[in-house]
Amino acid sequence: MPVTDAYMSVSGNAQFHNTGNKNGFWSTTTFTGTASVQPIVFTTGVPVKQTPTTPTSNTVVTVTPSMSLASGHLTVWDGISVNRRTVVETATLTFKGTEATGAAVSMRGTFHFTFTHVVYTTTGTITFTGSTLQSAHGALTC
Numbered sequence: 001m002p003v004t005d006a007y008m009s010v011s012g013n014a015q016f017h018n019t020g021n022k023n024g025f026w027s028t029t030t031f032t033g034t035a036s037v038q039p040i041v042f043t044t045g046v047p048v049k050q051t052p053t054t055p056t057s058n059t060v061v062t063v064t065p066s067m068s069l070a071s072g073h074l075t076v077w078d079g080i081s082v083n084r085r086t087v088v089e090t091a092t093l094t095f096k097g098t099e100a101t102g103a104a105v106s107m108r109g110t111f112h113f114t115f116t117h118v119v120y121t122t123t124g125t126i127t128f129t130g131s132t133l134q135s136a137h138g139a140l141t142c
Contacts (some may be wrong), residue, residue, distance in 0.1 A: 005040040007096075010074055024083040024120055035074035035095060043091035072097015072107045082126060087115040093140075105118075 012033010019026050043076040050139040076092040093109035 001058070006037050006069060007040055007076070009036045009038055010034070011076070023054055024081065026079075026081050028077070028079040030078075031074070031076045033074060034071070035097070036071040037069040038098075039069055068096045068100060070099045072105070084120050085116060085118060087113075087118050087126075087131075089113045105142065107140065107142045109138065109140040112136070 010031070012031055012032055014029060014031040017028045059124045073096055074093065075094045080087070080089045080091070089112070091109075091111045093107070095105075095107040097105055099105045113136045115128065116133045116134045119125075119129075121127075
């Protein structure tokens with residue numbers, strides 16, 4: 001059975017930069033480190049992560065960390081800009097590593113969202129009521 005669900009276990013360093021004033025705020029995040037792609041096998045029902053103290057039931061997610069699908073280096077950058085009427089968020093992701101078979105594997109992603117008609121008050125309150133998702137696009141390639 002092919003694996004269609006996975007999670008990424010990461011270890012590394014992250015930097016956060018934030019600034020704001022009465023017109024809005026701006027924030028960026030950068031993460032770089034090692035990553036391991038682990039399979040998740042879903043069984044019947046709503047998934048629940050299985051732990052050593054969780055009895056076997058009809059609703060179990062089996063995580064097998066010893067069976068890494070791939071491991072390598074991950075870099076993620078994310079930036080958000082919140083102004084008086086617009087919110088823009090952009091992110092990039094790069095993963096380069098090796099599959100369990102020894103084959104090289106890579107993944108690249110870009111994501112971008114723009115909301116308009118957002119209300120950002122001088123007290124720092126953000127209201128999305130009545131806002132419009134102006135654009136949203138993303139791409140993830142392996």
